[in-house]
Amino acid sequence: MIKEIKSLRKEAEESCKSRNHEINWQKETEYSNRITQIGICRACEMEVMINTNPAPNDIDISGEAVALGCLEFIKWNEKIWKEKIDECFKNKGHQIEVVEALYQLIYPDWDNIKSIGNKPTVGKGISEYIYGKAMAFDRKQHPNAMQGGLWFNKGWSTDEKMDRWSIDMSTAEVEY
Numbered sequence: 001m002i003k004e005i006k007s008l009r010k011e012a013e014e015s016c017k018s019r020n021h022e023i024n025w026q027k028e029t030e031y032s033n034r035i036t037q038i039g040i041c042r043a044c045e046m047e048v049m050i051n052t053n054p055a056p057n058d059i060d061i062s063g064e065a066v067a068l069g070c071l072e073f074i075k076w077n078e079k080i081w082k083e084k085i086d087e088c089f090k091n092k093g094h095q096i097e098v099v100e101a102l103y104q105l106i107y108p109d110w111d112n113i114k115s116i117g118n119k120p121t122v123g124k125g126i127s128e129y130i131y132g133k134a135m136a137f138d139r140k141q142h143p144n145a146m147q148g149g150l151w152f153n154k155g156w157s158t159d160e161k162m163d164r165w166s167i168d169m170s171t172a173e174v175e176y
């Protein structure tokens, strides 16, 4: 059955949105028996392709953007990191909620992850900012616990040689 390009686009967009992408659509391409269109995430540049009449061995919605989470955060600068980190601490009662929110920032598909062995690595700017906030949070919410202790155990690794506001995901071992 041939799907309408409009409904296909809506379906693809929803799927990409669930992985945090923001899709910019290029112009439709019309062939005699099908219409195709490519969308590109404005943040991470991953692609999604739709095809109203795919070949039998093909699918109507394909591309990295429907399979992988957005890597938008790789381009964040100091200002954006601070804003996003601040949000993770807002309205949280327990330090574990903060840790989860921080991981969700960089793993939009966090709910599907079984375990993370080694951690992603960040520069000193990100690391110091999180520790500063985590210690202040613990002073208030967990006065008897080691300040910043949970982030020390569960948090990201720090590399002093890296750019202060950069992140390297390749050091993480994620199991789905």
Ligand SMILES: [Zn+2]
Pocket: 020, 021, 022, 041, 042, 043, 044, 045, 046, 069, 070, 071, 072
């Ligand atoms: Zn993206």
